[in-house]
Amino acid sequence: MDPSQDGQQSQGLDLSAVRSKNLPQQQAGHSSAGPSAAAHEPNGVPLPSLVFDADEAGFNDVVAISERIPVVIDLWAEWCGPCKQLSPIIERVVESFGGRLVLAKVDVDANPRLQQAFGVQSIPTVVAIVKGQPVPLFQGALPEPQVKAYFDELLKLAAENGVTGHAVVDGAEPEPAGPAHPEAEAALSQGDFDTAEKLFKAALAESPADAEAKVGVAKAGLGRRLAGADPSALISAADADPKSLDAAMAAADAEIVTGSPERAFDRLITLIRTRAGDEKETLRLRVLELFEILGADDPAVTKARTALMRALF
Secondary structure, rough: OOOOOOOOOOOOOOOOOOOOOOOOOOOOOOOOOOOOHHHOOEEEEEEOOOOOEOOOOOHHHHHHHHOOOOOOEEEOOOOOOOHHHHHHHHHHHHHHHOOEEEEEEEEEOOOOOHHHHHOOOOOEEEEEEEEOEEEEEOOOOOOOHHHHHHHHHHHHHHOOOOOOOOOOOOOOOOOOOOOHHHHHHHHHHHHHHHHHHHHHHHHHHHHHOOOOHHHHHHHHHHHHHHHOHHHHHHHHHHHHHOOOOOHHHHHHHHHHOOOHHHHHHHHHHHHHHHOOOOHHHHHHHHHHHHHHHHHHHHHHHHHHHHHHHHHOO
């Protein structure tokens, strides 16, 4: 991970001295949030603060938190001028993510064993822990945009490894995070489907597990196909020629946007049963694309997924 362009080098770390344990039912010292803090959100993790000091004695608790939330580690010292310049930036950026990251500050003078465990040769050094494993970030003071770029990449890595929790502080839900791809979402809302698709595909190239980008690509494709079309006319054309693959796919798009997903899936899956080869594959891929748009929990998707499996096999 190296979003910076100024020659800063990441350093590989060996965290063999620190390994994860199972996340406790209640973290030691995390009493202010209480059990009710995350009751309304299954991914919520009650913590007293997004930013906290960490030491050798309690570092296993920090590692345990990393099973649920990525933990940024700021290794600093009181005498370090660049540390004093960087630390407020890190705190500000971490807090801007609304609980999707937390920050543990480690004074290396007071915690030499942690300095040794992370292989720190100079400070400031910033690393992270995801699922108990170290993730090298950067050394030296960086400007805020570059710090944010590192943390954006860290969140992508965490999501790929199933670490998607967020901190709940003092019983309050965190502020909702903004869209993960604001430029692409803006292009989508403005009807610039080509630009939106390009941006979402670029995000997928960097992080193939990016669920929001996958949905964005599917929505951009749907929007481009329906641009300037009359949904009612598309549906009528397919009803008049039920064997036409192109007409059926266009009508299914129209039925998705007009609130009739069951009809869209029935239409396509009925054709899948009668087609073979490339045509069958084309229809299958379109059904899966529409699944992405609606989401796996949509009742129409749940029902259609079973019907699709039966049609294919």
